[in-house]
Amino acid sequence: MKEKIIEVRDLNVNRSGTVVIKDANFSVEKGDFIGVVGPNGGGKTTLLLSLLGTIPKASGTIKLFGQNIDSFNEWERVAYVSQNAINFDEHFPMSVRELVALGRANRSNLGRRLNKEDWEAVDESMEFMGLTAIANKRVGNLSGGQKQRVFVAKALVRNPEVIFLDEPTAGVDASTQERFYQKLSDLNARKGTTILIVSHDLAVVFCRMSKVICVSRDVNISSITGEVDPNDILRPAYGEHFHFVFHKHECQGVFDDD
Amino acid sequence: MTDLTLLDIPRLLGYQFFQYALIGGMVAALACSLVGLFLILRKEAMIGDGIAHTAFGGIAIGLYLGIYPLVTALVVSVVSVLAISYMRKKGLAQSDSAIAVVLALGFSTGLIIISLADGFNVELFSYLFGSILTIDSSDLLVVAALGIISITFIGLFNKELLSITFDEDASRLMGIPVGPLSTAFNILVAVTIVLSIKVIGIILVTALLVLPGLTALQLDLSFRYTSVSSVCFGIASVVIGIMFSAIYDVATAGVIVFTSVGLFLFVAIYRRLE
Numbered sequence: 426m427k428e429k430i431i432e433v434r435d436l437n438v439n440r441s442g443t444v445v446i447k448d449a450n451f452s453v454e455k456g457d458f459i460g461v462v463g464p465n466g467g468g469k470t471t472l473l474l475s476l477l478g479t480i481p482k483a484s485g486t487i488k489l490f491g492q493n494i495d496s497f498n499e500w501e502r503v504a505y506v507s508q509n510a511i512n513f514d515e516h517f518p519m520s521v522r523e524l525v526a527l528g529r530a531n532r533s534n535l536g537r538r539l540n541k542e543d544w545e546a547v548d549e550s551m552e553f554m555g556l557t558a559i560a561n562k563r564v565g566n567l568s569g570g571q572k573q574r575v576f577v578a579k580a581l582v583r584n585p586e587v588i589f590l591d592e593p594t595a596g597v598d599a600s601t602q603e604r605f606y607q608k609l610s611d612l613n614a615r616k617g618t619t620i621l622i623v624s625h626d627l628a629v630v631f632c633r634m635s636k637v638i639c640v641s642r643d644v645n646i647s648s649i650t651g652e653v654d655p656n657d658i659l660r661p662a663y664g665e666h667f668h669f670v671f672h673k674h675e676c677q678g679v680f681d682d683d
Numbered sequence: 684m685t686d687l688t689l690l691d692i693p694r695l696l697g698y699q700f701f702q703y704a705l706i707g708g709m710v711a712a713l714a715c716s717l718v719g720l721f722l723i724l725r726k727e728a729m730i731g732d733g734i735a736h737t738a739f740g741g742i743a744i745g746l747y748l749g750i751y752p753l754v755t756a757l758v759v760s761v762v763s764v765l766a767i768s769y770m771r772k773k774g775l776a777q778s779d780s781a782i783a784v785v786l787a788l789g790f791s792t793g794l795i796i797i798s799l800a801d802g803f804n805v806e807l808f809s810y811l812f813g814s815i816l817t818i819d820s821s822d823l824l825v826v827a828a829l830g831i832i833s834i835t836f837i838g839l840f841n842k843e844l845l846s847i848t849f850d851e852d853a854s855r856l857m858g859i860p861v862g863p864l865s866t867a868f869n870i871l872v873a874v875t876i877v878l879s880i881k882v883i884g885i886i887l888v889t890a891l892l893v894l895p896g897l898t899a900l901q902l903d904l905s906f907r908y909t910s911v912s913s914v915c916f917g918i919a920s921v922v923i924g925i926m927f928s929a930i931y932d933v934a935t936a937g938v939i940v941f942t943s944v945g946l947f948l949f950v951a952i953y954r955r956l957e
Contacts, residue, residue, distance in 0.1 A: 477856060479852060479856070481853075498858070500856055500858040501858065502854070503856075505853060505856050507850070507852070507853065512905055513881070516900065517724065517849065518724075518899075518900060518904055518905060518906050518909040519845075519849070519906050520905035520906070520907075522905075523845075523851075523905055523906050523907065526842070526856075527842060527845060527846045529842075530842045530843055530846050530857060530859060531857055531858045531859070532852070532858035532859065532860070533858075535840075535843060535859070535860070536839045536840055536843070538842075553957075561905070563903060563905065565903075565927075581858075631757065648786065668821060
């Protein structure tokens with residue numbers, strides 16, 4: 426049996442007095458590549474932030490790596506790329522290399538300069554995300570897709586075991602999105618990194634990922650297999666008239682690099 | 684006006700008062716430009732102004748009680764910083780409102796004490812507008828000690844401060860102690876302001892905090908080179924200010940601010956013509 430990375434039991438989350446997540450029960454196992462989908466305002470970001478402990482839960486338990494989220498302190502095993510990444514202040518004076526290097530800051534190297542090992546990890550992470558050629562460019566001068574890759578490189582430089590991404594490709598063109606998701610697939614396949622990604626792109630989720638979490642106050646997790654009709658998974662969240670046209674063989678056409 | 688000219692600078696460099704002024708001025712410029720850059724990026728430049736005004740109350744208390752005024756200014760400034768942080772944390776006031784309340788209270792304290800006591804108006808004037816050319820060895824020692832504290836803190840926690848400035852929530856998730864470091868940084872702002880009072884005075888200290896960083900930011904460099912440029916602009920402003928004020932017998936703080944603004948405009952125009 427695979428190691429459980431996240432365990433959620435009877436989770437309820439309220440925001441401004443409204444129930445946003447109701448009685449959620451699910452587990453995420455090591456190596457899972459999960460798409461978190463659902464209608465706008467359905468609670469996807471809230472769910473992600475609750476799992477990270479930044480939004481308080483009303484009741485229930487969340488465990489990360491077997492530890493209760495309230496007392497969890499092994500944050501070096503976890504990385505998070507927020508929705509704001511794309512809204513980077515273009516005047517903020519920071520090079521790609523400097524921003525990626527910030528990912529190496531943690532509690533254990535507080536007040537110390539980054540060492541040789543840290544800088545090697547920075548270079549490796551930039552290389553993995555295809556950023557080496559623009560390492561000294563200012564982040565503010567990059568395109569949306571490049572910025573997004575920089576933020577993922579910053580998250581990866583910590584060698585996290587699980588990475589949470591909140592709509593990382595919002596505002597990015599289709600071909601850049603494809604390359605971006607290819608990188609995440611590589612990461613998942615090569616390093617076994619567990620990935621949870623909030624996405625509106627259902628085709629990407631059903632082509633690339635191993636499981637899907639549907640959030641619309643209720644939370645349901647399903648494995649993505651050829652035998653299951655995506656509509657059976659999605660309709661409880663999106664409504665009974667929802668129809669998603671999807672054929673697994675189309676993934677080959679969508680993602681030429683597969 | 685004095686009879687001196689720019690050609691007399693080498694001779695001035697031989698005088699102890701001038702050496703003290705330059706060393707004190709450069710330490711203040713170094714600390715201010717490093718701390719100021721973070722303040723600008725955190726969009727908290729006004730906290731500098733607020734703390735400087737409360738320091739006025741501290742100076743007045745020191746003069747009234749016969750205690751070295753920079754010590755009382757430091758105590759009052761640090762207490763003000765903690766009060767602003769507390770008000771924010773407890774939701775008593777937004778950041779700018781909290782600064783406004785503390786600023787007004789600190790300044791009023793100074794006014795009441797001045798009205799109660801007569802006789803230290805001239806000395807108070809030197810703290811309001813700076814008096815770098817009259818700095819003595821004990822002043823220099825205080826400026827240097829506080830400068831070392833500021834610069835060492837920024838040097839040690841540079842990456843953490845940058846991380847918090849850039850993204851507070853992400854920094855918290857990375858295990859960086861965001862709350863304690865932010866409070867420590869605000870205390871550092873108080874320390875930096877107090878060490879700069881002798882150089883540029885309470886009224887204009889914000890200029891030395893903000894202008895070098897703003898000028899450097901226009902160059903569109905990485906953080907490392909923006910910091911270096913900010914320090915260069917800060918030191919250049921202070922050194923030029925001290926030299927011109929010594930030669931032409933005009934207010935040092937005024938010349939420092941004019942030089943800073945001049946550099947800012949020069950870089951702004953140069954960048955637009957590029």
